[in-house]
Amino acid sequence: MPKITFINSDGNQTEIDAAEGTTVMENAIKNMVQGIEAECGGACACATCHVYVDDAWTAKTGSAEPMEEDMLDFAYDVKPSSRLSCQIKVTAELDGLVVHVPERQA
Numbered sequence: 001m002p003k004i005t006f007i008n009s010d011g012n013q014t015e016i017d018a019a020e021g022t023t024v025m026e027n028a029i030k031n032m033v034q035g036i037e038a039e040c041g042g043a044c045a046c047a048t049c050h051v052y053v054d055d056a057w058t059a060k061t062g063s064a065e066p067m068e069e070d071m072l073d074f075a076y077d078v079k080p081s082s083r084l085s086c087q088i089k090v091t092a093e094l095d096g097l098v099v100h101v102p103e104r105q106a
Contacts, residue, residue: 001017001018001019001020002017002018002020002090002091002092002094002095002096002097003015003016003017003018003095003096003097004016004018004024004027004090004094004097004098004099005096005097005098005099006028006033006035006036006051006099006100006101007098007099007100007101008034008035008100008101009035009100009101009102009103012034014031014033014034016028016031016033018090018094019090020090020091020092021089021090022089022090023042023085023086023087023088023089023090024051024085024086024088024090024097024099025038025042025049025084025085025086025088026042026086027090028049028085033101034101035101035102035104035105036048036049036051036085036101036105037049037105038085038086040086042086043086044067044068044071044084044086044087045071046071046074046106047071047072047073047074047075047076047084047105047106048105048106049084049085049086049105050072050075050076050078050082050083050084050085050102050105050106051082051083051084051085051099051100051101051102052079052081052082052083052099052100052101052102053081053082053083053088053097053098053099054081054097054098054099054100055081056098057094057097057098057099058081060093060094060097061083061088061094061097064082064083064084064087065087068083068084068087071084072084074106075102075105075106076102076103076104076105076106077102077103083099085099
């Protein structure tokens with residue numbers, strides 16, 4: 001199972017095992033990662049699962065599609081590495097993925 005590390009704004013880290021085919025957001029909710037709210041349940045209809053993909057992983061996670069970019073307009077403190085975790089599918093290639101959780105969600 002691929003591992004994902006979530007780093008909160010206070011530096012606390014949570015490492016989880018994530019099932020392939022699920023999303024980063026689904027795994028965050030299942031493992032009660034602090035700071036990931038996911039109010040829309042993964043429908044790409046809010047920005048409450050916003051994360052910053054670690055620089056080492058941005059190429060592997062890809063870039064946001066137009067719909068995701070539109071939702072990121074509502075996110076708090078958007079950066080070039082911002083993604084909605086509901087739009088990042090877990091694959092074996094993402095084993096070791098590191099994402100940073102913003103100080104707050106929009």
